[in-house]
Amino acid sequence: MNSIDIAGDARRTMDIIKAGGIAIVPNDTGYACCGSSMDPLQRIYDTKQRGSHKRNAMGADLETQRELQRLSPRAQQMVEALVADHDLPVGVIGSFRAGHPLLQKLGDEGMRASSAVGTIGILLNAGPFHKELSRLSREEVVPLFGSSANLTGTGPRFSVDDIPPEIKAIADITIDYGLRRYHTYRRAGTLINFDTLQVVRIGACYELISGVLRRWFGLELPPDPGFEQLPSGHLNEFGLKGVE
């Protein structure tokens, strides 16, 4: 039978990440580079030529997010509604429990590169592969951290063919599932700080996310100035410059 083996692909990816490797994974919001400890994360960071104001994001499912972040009950309801009811991908930035086993595994140095001003960003609900890898991450206590499979500032990649060769070269495994679902947005996943209820990056499904938060929670998010005006979607790109 002709099919893709999502469970098998996630298993192979997890084994490589667990052993300190780097994986390129197919999220609905674009291909991402990820690892589970400081060494692979540093290699990703150096290869991408990232600025020190950028942070890694975590990949996780709603179960992990509930345990790991400490959002207000209202903010948590927003996250649950976006993900569980409306089936939208969203990057959730919020304060966290430093003692959570996944963060303990990441270590102090990894935490410094992946958190800022007491918050951590978690990408939720980014497709079937993300779901399966997130389940393995939770069950086997292997943290998943990373960022878009691109050179910094050059926009997300929605096909493996479009990933720069130097990024592909550092990956120990690349899972190629073809064109990614939300390529039409031309931006990465939307990021919202749910402690402050501020948008950090306008990205995929932003108009749908805004619609849900306006209608069911009475929260008005800023309008999207449009891709031409603001290709990256970042509303506060250098907010973390100089922040340790």
Add this chain to the structure above:
Amino acid sequence: MTRLDIKGDARRIFDTLRSGGIAIIPNDAGYALMGGTYDAVHRIFLAKKRGGHKRNAMLASMATQRELHVLDQRSQDMVEMLTQDYNLTVGVAAPYRKDHPLMAKVDPRLIEASTGHGTVGLLLNAGPLFEEVCRLCREAELPVFGSSANVTGTGPKFRVEDIQPELRAIADVIIDYGLRKYHHYQRSATTLSFATGEVECLRIGSCYELICDVLQRHFNVTLAKDPGREVNASGHLQEFAFKEVSYS
């Protein structure tokens, strides 16, 4: 209320359909008008001012599709991969088992209005509420048919407030989940036909480029090129393939 009650809403829709009513339901590919009886579907047809060459689609879970459609293994693999592995919404028209319990129950006039050239079109994988409604209908062996919640030829509607008042007026229940996920395509769901044993596109719609990518990479199938909305707004490639049905 800040959270959706998907199970409760699906139950309300199902109860409405079972009792002969009409429901407006929020699929990922746009709002749809659905009915479970000949009378309900006929009222939808009249309110939409539809042409007799148009066919209703049936709502189906994958469990129903596997039983109802008669497809060779390769074609079934395509349907499975699109809906299960890649989680895409797609309409599939294919030959069907006329003795299937679901079809055996359907009023012959409704069969005529919902099939063509021995095929029936099923809308598959159109979102969480859709799946729950399909599950209830399957358990109760209730066949449900319908089409976009619009006056014919005016394009799919992605918000309840954009649905024409005369269509909202005939609905016994309207489930409003806000703006629909695939609104940016500005077309209905993509519909593929397996009538000839080969896959071809009947209507270019949402996720078409993703569907093309999957079929090209895994099955070496090249679907028709999308000429774009400016050239073909509805996406129909074989608009008048079916004969007129009068519903009389």
